[in-house]
Amino acid sequence: MMKCLKNMLRPILRTLAATAVLFFSAGCVSQTHREVVVYVAVDQVHAEPVLKSFENSSGIRVRAVYDVEASKTTGLVQRLIAEKQRPVADVFWNGEFVQTVHLMRRNVVASYAPCGGRARVLLYRPSAVPNSKLPRSLSELASTGLPPARIGLALPLFGSSATHAAALYASLGAPGARALYQALANRGFRIVDGNSVVRDLVAGGQLDLGVTDSDDACGALERHPELRIAPLDDAVVIPQTVAIVAGAPHPDMAGQLSKYLTGREAQRALMASGFVQLLQEDPAFRAACVAALPVPANPPALESVADQFEAGQADLRELFVRTR
Amino acid sequence: MAVRVLFCIYLLLVYSPLAALLAAAGPLSLDLSARRVALLGHTALYAGAVSALAVMIGVPAATFLRRRTRLSERTLVTVLVALVALPPYVHALAWNRILSPAAAFSGGAPAAVFCHAMALVPLSVLLSLLAFDAIPRELMDAARIFQSGTSIFRRVLLPLAWPTICAGAAILFLLAAVDYVVPSLFSVPAYSLEIHAEFSAGGSMAGALGAATPVACLCGMVLAISLSTLRRAALAARSGSNVLRDCPNAMPKYWILCEWMAAGLVAAHLIVPLTVLGSSLSAPSRAAASVAAAAGDLVFSGLIAVAVAAVGVPAAYGMARALAQSRRFESALWLVALLPAALPAPLAGVGLIALWHRPGIDLLYGTPAMVVLAALARVLPFGALILTMALRRTDPLLEDAATVFEPSRARGWFRVRLPLVAPALGATAIFLAALSLGELGATLLVIPPGAQTLTLRIYNYLHYGESQAVGGLCLLMALLTAALGAAASASVWRRS
Numbered sequence: 001m002m003k004c005l006k007n008m009l010r011p012i013l014r015t016l017a018a019t020a021v022l023f024f025s026a027g028c029v030s031q032t033h034r035e036v037v038v039y040v041a042v043d044q045v046h047a048e049p050v051l052k053s054f055e056n057s058s059g060i061r062v063r064a065v066y067d068v069e070a071s072k073t074t075g076l077v078q079r080l081i082a083e084k085q086r087p088v089a090d091v092f093w094n095g096e097f098v099q100t101v102h103l104m105r106r107n108v109v110a111s112y113a114p115c116g117g118r119a120r121v122l123l124y125r126p127s128a129v130p131n132s133k134l135p136r137s138l139s140e141l142a143s144t145g146l147p148p149a150r151i152g153l154a155l156p157l158f159g160s161s162a163t164h165a166a167a168l169y170a171s172l173g174a175p176g177a178r179a180l181y182q183a184l185a186n187r188g189f190r191i192v193d194g195n196s197v198v199r200d201l202v203a204g205g206q207l208d209l210g211v212t213d214s215d216d217a218c219g220a221l222e223r224h225p226e227l228r229i230a231p232l233d234d235a236v237v238i239p240q241t242v243a244i245v246a247g248a249p250h251p252d253m254a255g256q257l258s259k260y261l262t263g264r265e266a267q268r269a270l271m272a273s274g275f276v277q278l279l280q281e282d283p284a285f286r287a288a289c290v291a292a293l294p295v296p297a298n299p300p301a302l303e304s305v306a307d308q309f310e311a312g313q314a315d316l317r318e319l320f321v322r323t324r
Numbered sequence: 325m326a327v328r329v330l331f332c333i334y335l336l337l338v339y340s341p342l343a344a345l346l347a348a349a350g351p352l353s354l355d356l357s358a359r360r361v362a363l364l365g366h367t368a369l370y371a372g373a374v375s376a377l378a379v380m381i382g383v384p385a386a387t388f389l390r391r392r393t394r395l396s397e398r399t400l401v402t403v404l405v406a407l408v409a410l411p412p413y414v415h416a417l418a419w420n421r422i423l424s425p426a427a428a429f430s431g432g433a434p435a436a437v438f439c440h441a442m443a444l445v446p447l448s449v450l451l452s453l454l455a456f457d458a459i460p461r462e463l464m465d466a467a468r469i470f471q472s473g474t475s476i477f478r479r480v481l482l483p484l485a486w487p488t489i490c491a492g493a494a495i496l497f498l499l500a501a502v503d504y505v506v507p508s509l510f511s512v513p514a515y516s517l518e519i520h521a522e523f524s525a526g527g528s529m530a531g532a533l534g535a536a537t538p539v540a541c542l543c544g545m546v547l548a549i550s551l552s553t554l555r556r557a558a559l560a561a562r563s564g565s566n567v568l569r570d571c572p573n574a575m576p577k578y579w580i581l582c583e584w585m586a587a588g589l590v591a592a593h594l595i596v597p598l599t600v601l602g603s604s605l606s607a608p609s610r611a612a613a614s615v616a617a618a619a620g621d622l623v624f625s626g627l628i629a630v631a632v633a634a635v636g637v638p639a640a641y642g643m644a645r646a647l648a649q650s651r652r653f654e655s656a657l658w659l660v661a662l663l664p665a666a667l668p669a670p671l672a673g674v675g676l677i678a679l680w681h682r683p684g685i686d687l688l689y690g691t692p693a694m695v696v697l698a699a700l701a702r703v704l705p706f707g708a709l710i711l712t713m714a715l716r717r718t719d720p721l722l723e724d725a726a727t728v729f730e731p732s733r734a735r736g737w738f739r740v741r742l743p744l745v746a747p748a749l750g751a752t753a754i755f756l757a758a759l760s761l762g763e764l765g766a767t768l769l770v771i772p773p774g775a776q777t778l779t780l781r782i783y784n785y786l787h788y789g790e791s792q793a794v795g796g797l798c799l800l801m802a803l804l805t806a807a808l809g810a811a812a813s814a815s816v817w818r819r820s
Contacts (some may be wrong), residue, residue, distance in 0.1 A: 038389055044784040063774035068764065068783040075670060078523065080678040086774065104737040124452040155508070157521045193508035204421065308551060317521050322359050323366040 015218045027234040035061040038091040042240065043215075047093065053269065054260045059255050065089075073211070080108050080245065085143040090254035092243040093261060094277075096163045100241040101306035109243035113258065114302065116276035117239035119290065122190035122230040123199060123217040128208035137233040138168070138211070142183035152190040152198040152210035156181065156316050158239050159193065160213050162309065165316055167236040169308035170300040178315050185319040202227065218289035222274075233295040236260040236300075237278060288291045330642025337639055337700045341675030348678040349529035354537060357718065358519065362812045364538050370433065371501035375377065375493045377441035382448025383489060384586035386456060390568040391575075391583075405808065406445035408758045413796055415443035416506045418600035421493050436510035443594050444496050444505065445627040449757075454713050455485035456568055474576040481568070488713055494550040495709060497666055501764045515539050519668050526813065529674060536668050543666035547659055563592060597798070615796045618781050624692070625778040626804060629757035631696045633702065636756040637749050639700070640707035662803030665705040669765025671750070672701045677768050694770035695777070699760035709754045714748035758805045759767065778804070 040047045044066040051062045052122070067076045077099045080092060084106075091110055094100045095118075103109045124134065128150070135141040156165040169177040185191075190207060192198055198210035203220045217229045242261045248254045260266055266287070272278040277287040389400060419439040459481060467480040475722045504516035523532040575583070575657065579679065643661050664672075676698055688694060764779050782797045 007433075039773075044781070064781065065768075065773050066776065066784060067770060068768060068780060077764070078674055079769050081675065082769075083673050086686075088681075088684070127651070155517075157517075158524055178753060187452060191511045193505065197509065259609075266601060313521065315522075317518065318359060319519050321363065321521060323513055324363045 011034050024028070025194065031149065034059065034253065035063055036257050036258060037063045037065075037088055038093055038125075039065050039080060039089045040068070040093045040099045041067040041076050041099075042095045046148050046270055047271045049273065050266050050269050054266075055255060058256060058260070059121050061232060062257070077103065081106065082109050084244055084246075086246045086294065087249065089245045090248040090250045091257050091261075092241075092245060094241045094243070096160050096238050097241045097302050098163050098166060100243050100310045101303055102309070103243065105306075106154070107246055108175040110248075111248040111261045112237035113143060114241050114283070115262040115271060117237050118214045118277055119161065119237050119293065120160065120211060120232055120235040121214050121217050121290070121293065122131035122209060122229055122232060123212050123220055124204075124209040124230060125202065125226065126228050127226070133232055134209075137159050138184065139234065141181060141211070142180060142187060146209065147265045148206040149190060151187075152192055152201050152207040153184065154192055154195045154198055154212065155320055157313060157320065158194070160209075160227075160311065163238050163305065164236055166305045166309040166312050168234060169298055169312040170236070170304045172307070174315070177312065178319075181316060181319055191320060199219070214287075214290050218277060218287060219274055219296045221289055236305075239302075240276070243298045327642055327645045330638050331646050332642070332668050334639040334643040334704060335660075337635075337697065337813070338704050339670045340679055341701050342664060343675075344679035345529060345533065345671055345675030345808075351536040352530050352537065353430065353528075354534045356538065359514075360535075360538065363513060363518060364542060365514050366513060366541065367501055368542055370437065370512065370514070371497045372379050373433075373437045374444065375496040377437060378444040378448040378496050378502040379452075379489060379493045381441065381586045381589050382492075383455075383485075383647050384453045384582040385445070385449050385590045386452035387575070387579070388583040388587040389577045390453070390456060390681075397453075397457075404450045406452075407593070408450070408762075410753070410798060410802055411762050411764075411782065412443035412503065412685045413505050413509070414794070415593075415597055415628075416440060416509050416781070418597040419443075420509060421600055422596055432510060433512050436507050436512040436640075439510070440500055440503070440506045440595075442589070442593055445498060445590060447499075448492060448496060449590065450735070451495070451713075452489060454710075455488035455492070456481070458488065458713070459484045467683070477575050477579065490550050491713065494546055495706065498662075501539060501543055501546075502666060516668060520670075523670065526595075528752060530669060530699065532668070532815065535670060536666075540666040545657060546665050547662050548655065551578060555712075562736050572817060599815075604679075604705065613794065615800055617702045618797055618800065620777060621781050621798060622773055622804060625761055625801075628692065628695050628699060628777065629760050629804075632699045632760040633753035633757045635696065636700050636704055636707050636760075637653045640704055640711045640752055640756070641745075641749065643704075643708040644711040644715055645707070648707065648715060660706050662705045663737070665699065669702060669763070673698055673766035673769025676766070690772050692775060694772070695767055695775075696747050698766035699763045699768050702763050702766055703756050703759040709756050711748055711752040713747060714751050728773060755773055761801060761805060 040051075040052065047064070047066070050066055054060070055062050065076065065079075070257075076092070080087075080089060081101060083089070092100065092103065092112075097112075097114060098111050100109065104112060122134070124132045131144060131145060133142050135146075144151070154161040156162055165181065166179070168180065172180065185295070190201070192201065193213040195216045198212045199216040200209070201207040202210045203224045211232070214229070217227075221227055221229065243257045244251070244254045244258055267276055267279070271285075271287050274287075277290045279285040364482060387494070389395060416436075416439040420435070423435065423439075463480065463484065464476075467476045473481060502516055504514040504520065507514040508517060519532055519535045519539070521537040522528075566567055597648060645655060647661060677689075680686060680694065680697075688697070761777075762779055763777075767777055768780065778797060778801050780800065782794055785794045785797065
C-alpha cells in the first residue's frame, strides 16, 4: 500500500514542482527583454496579426491581454484602474473611445489618439424588408411597421451600442434621447447581449433586421451575401483609441507601439481583416462594403459624447434592465 | 491540526479577495429601487425554474444510467465532468440554433429556462448520481423484505436521496442566478446584468458591490433554506453501492416514462452541441489552424487546471471535514463555505489585484499563479460541497479503527484515511479542474500579459463569429477535460 501511494504521489509531486517553477519564473524572465505590454479591447482575431507584425518589424516583444465581449470592456478598464498606482500595461488599445476618455479623466492614461473606426449600421434581409419599409434612423425604427419580434438591437449599456447612445444624448439632448430609447424599449424588439448576437441572429434567419457595427455587418455579408447593409442617419462613427498608460513601465516602447497602431499600415491591415471600415478624416479610406454609405456629418466631439455617457447609462438601465 | 490548517487555507483563498475588495471599495452604496427589487424577484423565479427543470431531468436520467447501462462510475464521472467544462453559453447557442425556428423558442423566458437548464444537466446528473450512490445496501435489502415493487422507490430510495438532490438544486440555483450571459441571449433580464452595467457605467467598486449585495443575499437565503437538506446530505449514511441496479421492478410506470424522456434529453444534450460544433467544422483546415494556434493556450489551461486541483483539493478537504463534523454554528459554517460563489467574478478579480498588486508582496502578481488564485476563489465553494457529499461514502468505523490501532496519526492517515477518501478526492479534483477551465470573469482581470486560457480564446472567437474555430476549440476543451478526468480516475479508482 505504501509503495502504491508513493507511486501515486511521485508523478503528482513532479508535476507540482514543474508547475511551480513555471509559474514563479514567468514573472521573472520578461524583465530582461525589450517588450511592451498592451491591453487590447479589440477583437483578438483582428488585433493579433497587427501586433505580430509590429513585433517582427520592431524587434519589440508584445505581451497582450485581450478582452472578451462577455466582459463588455469592463474587465480591462477595471484592471487598468485597479493597477493605477503601479501600472503593468504600457498601452491600452480600445475599439471605442468613451472608456478611454474616462480613463484619461481619472489620470489612468496619459494621452490617447483616435484612429480608424466603425459605423453603426443596419444589417437586414432584403427578402423580408423591402426598401420602401427600411428605416433610415433609430427614430424611424422606433415607429416602423415591421414586426418588432424580427428586429434586433444590442443592449445600449456596453461597448459601441452604449457609445451610440451617448452620442445621441449629446446630439439630441437628454430628454430627446431618452424619449427615443423609451420608444425603442417599448416596441418589443429583440434586445440581445451584443452586436455579434444581432449579426448571428440576422445571418441565421431568426431576425430580419438589426442594428450593429459595420465590422459585424461586413463580416456577415462575406458569409451570407444575400444580406444587405444600410446606413443610419443618426449613426455615429466610433473610432478606436490607442492610449499610453500613465506611468507606463516601458514608455519609449509604448510610444513606438502607439505610433504603429495609429499609423496607416496598421489601419490598412485592420481594414483588410475587417475590423475597421472608415476614417472620419479621410473619406477615401473606406472598406468596400461601406463604400456607398454616407459619412455622418458634424459628428459630436469625443469628449462631449463621453460627458453624456454616465447620465445616459442611468436612464438606459431604467429602460432596458427591467422586467416586462 | 492539519485539517484546521487546511480549513484556514480555504478561508484565505476564498475570502481574501473579498476582504481586499471591501477594504479598497470604501462605504457601499445600496440602491434598492423598485426596478431592482422587481429584477431580483424575476431573477429568483428564473433561477428557480432553471434549477427545478435541471433537477427534473437530472434525477430520472441518473436512475436510468444506473439501472439500464453498464457504464462504470469512472466513465460516467469522466464524461459528465467533460460536459460541465463546456461554457454554458456554447450549449445555449447550440440549442438556440436548433430550436429557434419554433416561435416558442425564438426568445423569451421559456426558451432561456430550457436552454440554461440543458446546459446545467450534466451537473444535475452528477449530483443525482451522488445522491443515489450514497444509499446503503442494507437499507435497500431491509426495504425489499417489508416493501414491494414501486413502494421501495417512493418510500425508501427517493426520500433517502432527497437531501442531496435538494442540495444539488441549491447549487444549480446559485449558478443560474449569477449568470447573465445565457439569459441575455434570449432577451431575458437578469440581475447580474445590472451589476455589470453599474460597474461599466460608473467604474465604482462600491457601487458594483452595493449592486451585488441583493443577489448575494438572495443566494444566501436559498442556501440557508436548503441548509437542513445540505446538513442531512452531509451527515447521511456513509456507505453506498449501486442499489438501483438491483431493483429492476422498483420503479413506478410514470417514473420509467420519465427515465426514458430524461435519457432522451441527456442524449440530445450530448448530440446537439457536438452536432452544431461539428457542423461548423465544414472547413476542417480552418478548425485545425485555430486549434494549432491555441496549442499554447491548451497547455496553459491544462497546467492551471492541474494547479487548481492540486491546491484546491486539500483546502476543500479542510472545509469539508469542518462541515461534516461541526456541531456548533453549523448553519453559519455552511453559509461561510458557500456564499462567496454568489460574488460576481469580475469583483473577485479586482479584489485579487487589490490584494496582490502591492509593493513588497507582488511576487505572485503578473504570474500564472494569479489565474490559479482567481479560479480557486471561484470554484472552491463548489468543490467543498461536492467533497462533503462524496466523503459520506467513507466508512467512519474504519477511520475510528485507524485512530485506535495505528501508532501514529501520520501512519493512520497514509495507510487508512487517504485510501478511503481517495475516490472522493479524485472526483473533487476532476470537478475543480473542469470548473476552473470554464472560469472567465475573474481570470480576465489577473491573467498575465502574453498568456491566455482556452476559454478566453473561445469567447473571443464566439464574438467574432468564427464558428469553425469555436467548434474546434470547444471539442478540444471537452477532450482536455475528459483526458484530465480519465487520468485522475484511472489513478484513483484503481486503488480504491
